[in-house]
Amino acid sequence: xxxxxxxxxxxxxxxxxxxxxxxxxxxxxxxxxxxxxxxxxxxxxxxxxxxxxxxxxxxxxxxxxxxxxxxxxxxxxxxxxxxxxxxxxxxxxxxxxxxxxxxxxxxxxxxxxxxxxxxxxxxxxxxxxxxxxxxxxxxxxxxxxxxxxxxxxxxxxxxxxxxxxxxxxxxxxxxxxxxxxxxxxxxxxxxx
Amino acid sequence: xxxxxxxxxxxxxxxxxxxxxxxxxxxxxxxxxxxxxxxxxxxxxxxxxxxxxxxxxxxxxxxxxxxxxxxxxxxxxxxxxxxxxxxxxxxxxxxxxxxxxxxxxxxxxxxxxxxxxxxxxxxxxxxxxxxxxxxxxxxxxxxxxxxxxxxxxxxxxxxxxxxxxxxxxxxxxxxxxxxxxxxxxxxxxxxxxxxxxxxxxxxxxxxxxxxxxxxxxxxxxxxxxxxxxxxxxxxxxxxxxxxxxxxxxxxxxxxxxxxxxxxxxxxxxxxxxxxxxxxxxxxxxxxxxxxxxxxxxxxxxxxxxxxxxxxxxxxxxxxxxxxxxxxxxxxxxxxxxxxxxxxxxxxxxxxxxxxxxxxxxxxxxxxxxxxxxxxxxxxxxxxxxxxxxxxxxxxxxxxxxxxxxxxxxxxxxxxxxxxxxxxxxxxxxxxxxxxxxxxxxxxxxxxxxxxxxxxxxxxxxxxxxxxxxxxxxxxxxxxxxxxxxxxxxxxxxxxxxxxxxxxxxxxxxxxxxxxxxxxxxxxxxxxxxxxxxxxxxxxxxxxxxxxxxxxxxxxxxxxxxxxxxxxxxxxxxxxxxxxxxxxxxxxxxxxxxxxxxxxxxxxxxxxxxxxxxxxxxxxxxxxxxxxxxxxxxxxxxxxxxxxxxxxxxx
Numbered sequence: 001x002x003x004x005x006x007x008x009x010x011x012x013x014x015x016x017x018x019x020x021x022x023x024x025x026x027x028x029x030x031x032x033x034x035x036x037x038x039x040x041x042x043x044x045x046x047x048x049x050x051x052x053x054x055x056x057x058x059x060x061x062x063x064x065x066x067x068x069x070x071x072x073x074x075x076x077x078x079x080x081x082x083x084x085x086x087x088x089x090x091x092x093x094x095x096x097x098x099x100x101x102x103x104x105x106x107x108x109x110x111x112x113x114x115x116x117x118x119x120x121x122x123x124x125x126x127x128x129x130x131x132x133x134x135x136x137x138x139x140x141x142x143x144x145x146x147x148x149x150x151x152x153x154x155x156x157x158x159x160x161x162x163x164x165x166x167x168x169x170x171x172x173x174x175x176x177x178x179x180x181x182x183x184x185x186x187x188x189x190x191x192x
Numbered sequence: 193x194x195x196x197x198x199x200x201x202x203x204x205x206x207x208x209x210x211x212x213x214x215x216x217x218x219x220x221x222x223x224x225x226x227x228x229x230x231x232x233x234x235x236x237x238x239x240x241x242x243x244x245x246x247x248x249x250x251x252x253x254x255x256x257x258x259x260x261x262x263x264x265x266x267x268x269x270x271x272x273x274x275x276x277x278x279x280x281x282x283x284x285x286x287x288x289x290x291x292x293x294x295x296x297x298x299x300x301x302x303x304x305x306x307x308x309x310x311x312x313x314x315x316x317x318x319x320x321x322x323x324x325x326x327x328x329x330x331x332x333x334x335x336x337x338x339x340x341x342x343x344x345x346x347x348x349x350x351x352x353x354x355x356x357x358x359x360x361x362x363x364x365x366x367x368x369x370x371x372x373x374x375x376x377x378x379x380x381x382x383x384x385x386x387x388x389x390x391x392x393x394x395x396x397x398x399x400x401x402x403x404x405x406x407x408x409x410x411x412x413x414x415x416x417x418x419x420x421x422x423x424x425x426x427x428x429x430x431x432x433x434x435x436x437x438x439x440x441x442x443x444x445x446x447x448x449x450x451x452x453x454x455x456x457x458x459x460x461x462x463x464x465x466x467x468x469x470x471x472x473x474x475x476x477x478x479x480x481x482x483x484x485x486x487x488x489x490x491x492x493x494x495x496x497x498x499x500x501x502x503x504x505x506x507x508x509x510x511x512x513x514x515x516x517x518x519x520x521x522x523x524x525x526x527x528x529x530x531x532x533x534x535x536x537x538x539x540x541x542x543x544x545x546x547x548x549x550x551x552x553x554x555x556x557x558x559x560x561x562x563x564x565x566x567x568x569x570x571x572x573x574x575x576x577x578x579x580x581x582x583x584x585x586x587x588x589x590x591x592x593x594x595x596x597x598x599x600x601x602x603x604x605x606x607x608x609x610x611x612x613x614x615x616x617x618x619x620x621x622x623x624x625x626x627x628x629x630x631x632x633x634x635x636x637x638x639x640x641x642x643x644x645x646x647x648x649x650x651x652x653x654x655x656x657x658x659x660x661x662x663x664x665x666x667x668x669x670x671x672x673x674x675x676x677x678x679x680x681x682x683x684x685x686x687x688x689x690x691x692x693x694x695x696x697x698x699x700x701x702x703x704x705x706x707x708x709x710x711x712x713x714x715x716x717x718x719x720x721x722x723x724x725x726x727x728x729x730x731x732x733x734x735x736x737x738x739x740x741x742x743x744x745x746x747x748x749x750x751x752x753x754x755x756x757x758x759x760x761x762x763x764x765x766x767x768x769x770x771x772x773x774x775x776x777x778x779x780x781x782x783x784x785x786x787x788x789x790x791x792x793x794x795x796x797x798x799x800x801x802x803x804x805x806x807x808x809x810x811x812x813x814x815x816x817x818x819x820x821x822x823x824x825x826x827x828x829x830x831x832x833x834x835x836x837x838x839x840x841x842x
Contacts, residue, residue: 025627026815080816134823137816168817169627170661174693175723177757177791178784179815185782187561187591188748191685191707191716192621192655 014116017123021083027166030077034144034165039068042157050163055085058161060094061148067158070107071144071165078138078167079103082127082146085162088120093155095120096148101127103141110145120152138168511541518550525681525711527554545571549581556584558713559745564588572601579605579614583648586618590625598622613639613646620652629659647677654686663690681710685717692720697727715745719754726758734758749779756788765792783812787822799829 031051038047040063049057050069061067088095098117104110116127129139144165148158171179173189180186514537521530531554534547541547548571555564568585571578582605589598602622605615616639623632636653639646654669667690673683688703704721711717718741725734735758741751752775759768772789779785790805806826810819 024816026817028627078817135820135827137820168815171817172659174689175727176784178787178809178818178821180782180784181812181814182779182782183593184747184749184779185753185784186593188559188716188750190689191682191714192587192590192652 013119014121014125014127015119017086017121017125019123021085021124021164023081023083023166026169027080028169029164030073030079030167031071031163031165033073033077035070035072037070037072039063039066039070045159050160053162055161058091058159060159061157063157065149065156066100067148069146069148069160069163071146072106073142076140076142078140079129079144079165080138080168081129081166082144083164083166084125084127084146084160085123086118086121086125086160088122088152091159093151093153094157094159095152095155096150096158096160097152098149099127100147100149101129102145102147103129103139103143104145105142107143110143113139511537515541515547518547522550522554522557523679525557525713527558527713530554543570543574545575545578546580548574549578549584552588553581553584556588557711559715559748561588561591565592565594572604576604577608579609579612583614583617586614586621590621593625595622595625598625611642613643613649616642617646617649617652620656624652624656624659629656632656633660645676647673647680647683650676651680651682651686654683658686658690658693663694666690679710681707681714681717684710685720688720688724692724692727695727697724700724701728713744715741715748715751718744719748719751722751722758723754726761731758731762747778749775749782752778753785753788760788760792760795765796768792781812783809783814783818785809786812787814787818787825790822791825794825794829802829 036047036051038050038059038061040061041047042060042062045058045060047059047069050059059069082101084096084099086095096118098115100112101114101116102110102112114127114129118125130137146163148160151158173180180189514533518530518533518537521527521533531551534542534551534554537547542551548567552564552567552571555561555567564585565588568581568588571581572585582601586598586601586605589595589601598618599622602615602618605612605618609615616635620632620635620639623629623635633653633656636649636656639649640653643649650669650673654666654673657663657666657669667687670683670686670690673680674687677683684703684707688700688707691697691700691703701721701724704717704724708714708717708721718737722734722737722741725731725737735755738751738755738758741748742755752771756768756771756775759765759771769789769792772785772792775782775785786805786809790802790809793799793802793805803826806822810822814822
């Protein structure tokens with residue numbers, strides 16, 4: 001349904017950040033089905049800190065820029081939103097500043113779909129992957145790569161505390177062309 | 193004075209008969225009564241027995257049998273025998289009455305073995321010997337004295353033919369009535385005595401419980417409704433008979449017992465004829481005579497008599513029968529019939545927590561969630577701490593998407609019982625409604641750990657696995673549920689759904705078929721079976737089932753929608769549009785209906801209508817995926833369908 005269009009580079013500045021993670025009801029977290037890897041990390045601050053639902057722990061990179069977080073799925077999935085938790089007050093020069101999101105079939109095939117600049121963010125930052133075209137609400141891809149191109153205050157390494165990836169919920173009723181919206185339909189749609 | 197006359201009479205009678213020796217000895221053994229009393233009463237007892245047999249022309253075997261009964265365990269005959277002698281002594285033995293009643297319960301409950309003993313003592317009680325033994329033995333309550341041997345004889349006859357329960361019942365009924373305390377009172381209320389009143393309150397009460405238990409055991413002993421009604425009828429018969437007899441005799445209890453006996457017998461026979469009528473008529477008779485009797489009760493305020501006990505027992509049995517009928521029908525998933533059965537209950541029994549939960553469950557199976565909600569909430573009002581059926585209630589609320597009610601219910605259930613699987617099922621449903629399937633899964637696992645034989649918890653965790661797209665574990669969970677309860681149609685449905693998703697349509701058809709076999713009134717299962725059949729290319733069968741589903745539940749819009757889908761894929765666009773137009777009336781705010789109609793118009797190349805419907809569909813705020821689909825469809829309105837379909841894959 002959604003096409004795999006590669007978006008043109010879109011520069012956007014995002015300031016601030018939400019304290020609470022709120023996503024729409026028809027989205028669900030897709031990260032559990034993916035393999036997460038990072039380009040480099042300091043001992044004790046590895047990739048697992050990105051997925052532990054703990055905002056105290058963070059991933060700290062330990063190499064050259066750009067620092068990469070790779071998310072690989074076993075099959076093509078539709079993704080709509082990427083959410084990061086970064087905090088300038090805590091991390092200062094470790095806080096990412098420029099972030100590029102790439103998608104593709106694998107490492108050889110990644111294409112940038114979004115670029116964004118963060119300005120002193122504190123909290124959850126939402127990065128929507130949708131394009132302008134309504135048909136491009138989702139990115140249908142095998143792999144997603146989040147690249148931290150630069151940090152605040154020109155820091156070398158970066159701290160990211162949490163990353164979540166969201167995609168649409170599948171139709172609860174299989175082989176249905178459209179999902180049901182009204183209560184009458186939903187009530188009768190399944191047996192529980 | 194009167195007593196003396198009776199004594200004399202009895203002595204005279206005793207002279208004529210010689211078979212009493214055994215009886216006398218037996219009675220003497222059992223009762224620790226005073227010698228003279230023993231002698232007199234034993235003779236009288238023997239007399240009674242002999243009269244009883246005489247009148248009915250019973251051959252000696254009967255007597256033999258009765259004596260055997262004394263020795264044997266068959267309390268029934270004993271009871272009837274006891275009745276007769278006791279009746280004779282009714283006038284004399286206030287104490288006698290007292291005794292039987294008390295022992296009634298004790299004796300009957302203790303079983304047949306005690307019966308013979310009862311017979312003995314009760315007879316003795318006749319003889320004004322307030323021996324505790326006698327009273328304890330009156331399991332077979334002697335009938336009111338006014339009721340002479342004749343009824344006993346007939347009872348004996350019937351007992352021989354019918355079965356023990358009846359005589360037991362008879363005797364038990366009569367026991368309470370015999371509980372007159374002292375002679376003074378007896379004289380005072382002698383007239384009313386025979387109208388089956390006056391037993392001492394305590395004795396009456398104990399006798400009543402005994403009678404109740406007797407009647408219950410009697411009824412229970414008879415398997416099947418026929419038996420029970422028969423026994424009830426017979427018990428009522430016996431209760432009625434003595435009463436009427438007593439009434440009649442009230443005036444002339446001084447008369448010879450034999451006469452009374454004859455009258456009793458006649459009445460008894462006539463009653464026996466009526467025994468075949470339904471218990472209800474009997475109960476009404478009983479009630480009437482009871483009222484009559486009750487009015488004359490002097491002793492104590494509780495109008496507890498044997499007849500009333502019987503009618504009470506029969507009412508209880510009626511009630512249990514209705515409840516059982518309703519439960520049986522709901523287990524067969526004939527939910528409408530079950531509901532009708534429950535409606536036949538009297539009001540105050542209907543408004544109990546168990547019945548209301550069953551009613552709610554029946555509505556739930558009929559996919560009538562609003563009614564189910566009503567019934568369950570009433571059940572919770574009536575009994576807020578009952579947990580049974582509350583897991584179904586939580587599912588009902590889940591279906592109705594009432595998250596606030598559901599969370600409230602969950603809180604209450606958890607605070608009522610933290611270790612009940614139902615409470616955790618409710619909580620899991622709550623989280624599932626919030627689309628937090630992982631937490632819901634954890635909670636359902638907890639419920640399973642609390643009680644691994646709780647099939648519904650397994651089914652619900654299966655649903656959560658499916659929502660998380662973990663089909664392997666889902667299949668395992670559903671199979672666990674089915675291992676516990678193979679009639680759990682939700683698990684069959686769940687397996688069918690998994691196979692449907694995996695496109696293993698034959699499996700899915702089989703499982704949906706099993707689910708439908710178990711619960712044939714669920715329109716949801718029918719509609720899914722229809723879609724499966726359509727996927728298997730058996731489209732005519734699919735349409736047939738869809739029509740069945742539509743008929744089964746007019747409030748369910750889904751079968752119509754699926755039917756339209758099928759018709760569209762069969763290229764019967766007009767029929768599909770017709771169905772969808774009808775569906776618009778039922779669910780005017782359902783975007784998928786308009787989206788589908790737009791799609792059909794697009795196929796028919798009626799672009800303006802398609803555009804209109806797509807627009808409406810978008811206005812109704814479908815999900816993001818559908819928005820994308822619909823917008824894509826709008827843009828491609830003028831592109832041929834093949835291209836469109838390629839682009840808009842599901």
